[in-house]
Amino acid sequence: MRLLQRTWTMPLDPRTHPGSLTLPAPAKLNLLLRILGRRPDGYHELQTLFQLLDFGDELRFAPRDDSMIAVEVDGAPGHDQIPLQDNLVYRAAMILRNECGCSRGANIHLRKRLPMGGGIGGGSSDAATTLLGLNRLWRCNLSIDRLAELGRKLGADVPVFVRGHTAWAEGIGEALVPVDTEKRHYLVVVPGCSVSTAAVFQHPRLTRDSGAITLPHLRDGRLDPRWLEEYSTNDCQALVEDLYPQVRAAREWLQQFAQAQLTGTGACVFAAFDSSQEAQQVLRQLPTGWKGFVAAGVNTSPTHERLANAAP
Known part of the structure; x- marks a missing residue:
């Protein structure tokens, strides 16, 4: 082939x-x-x-x-x-x-x-x-x-x-x-470095002993935003910020405007806003050398929506 x-x-x-x-x-x-x-x-x-x-x-x-x-x-x-x-x-x-x-x-x-x-x-x-x-x-x-x-x-x-x-x-x-989560708009900041997921998960200093939490009862499949606020942490964040100072700098900058945290093993960090306009206003202040984008959280994938409307 x-x-x-x-x-x-x-x-x-x-x-x-x-x-x-x-x-x-x-x-x-x-x-x-x-x-x-x-x-x-x-x-x-x-x-x-x-x-x-x-x-x-x-x-x-x-x-x-x-x-x-x-x-x-x-x-x-x-x-x-x-x-x-x-x-x-x-x-x-x-x-x-x-x-x-x-x-x-x-x-x-x-x-x-x-x-x-x-x-x-x-x-x-x-x-x-x-x-x-x-x-x-x-x-x-x-x-x-x-x-x-x-x-x-x-x-x-x-x-x-x-x-x-x-x-x-x-x-x-x-x-x-x-x-289902409530509609939020997210500013995602890309700090100009690439993080290896494998390296983070293999690192001896990674936190590996967090206690399990229970998903709350969902009414009509909807997640209570107050529960999410209480548990919005990332066990990879401290390690990744030590290994990649650019990630720490990006999160600390974004923290000026809203609660900011790492996604996955990074390198991107994000913060939630009530409107796209608020997020775009912060994006326009992004320091030189970083990239970013604003996106809305969705409950159904755009891929599935496009397939549903595509010709068979």
Whole structure:
């Protein structure tokens, strides 16, 4: 099988690619993250709340007449240097094709907006959108449950994007309970460094003994914001800020305007605001050298909404 991965600057023209499917790959925030202990298999027992956002990457899938899976990347300097076999989009396509027992090919164009090593789920979301998109394009007709199982093989965060709902998570992040959170607007600051998730979880100084908390009774699936305020902490934050001073600087700057914290293992930090206007006003004051974006928290993934409205 031939393999192809390159960086390009011109987007696919849907007029010359009939049958193409374009889907978002949303970012996520960890509104809280507790590490309960290390498992015998090396993974960690977690409790976290995944908040989906209405901002992220974008993928376009177009069918091919051969069996090639071509991955083209726009907007991510250095991304094309990743070996194709390590690219989560390519790996997701291959694992789906092997599951379906087919030999179909696809052109996949990935437009990157989310930073690597940011703790906002860029790679995991791209993989999930690939599973969902090619499941539709190739007419594999796999269930969401089966796609989530395949996604877990690619990463612990992939299932929440496959299932497509803001969720409380336990285990290694795959045991999910969908919840609805109140509408907030988030300013996410990217401090200009990339954090290795593996390095953080392997570090001897990482907190691994937080006590488990109980998800409160949900009325109509909605999470009480007062409970969330009480438990909004991240067990990775102290360590990451020691290892990456840029992360501490970004959080302390954002803390001037609202309660700020790390998402995932970082490097991004975020704060919640009542309106997009408030968040945008703070974004305009962002120090030189940092990047950021404003996004609304959503309970249903934009990927699932787009699929629901796409032609079958």
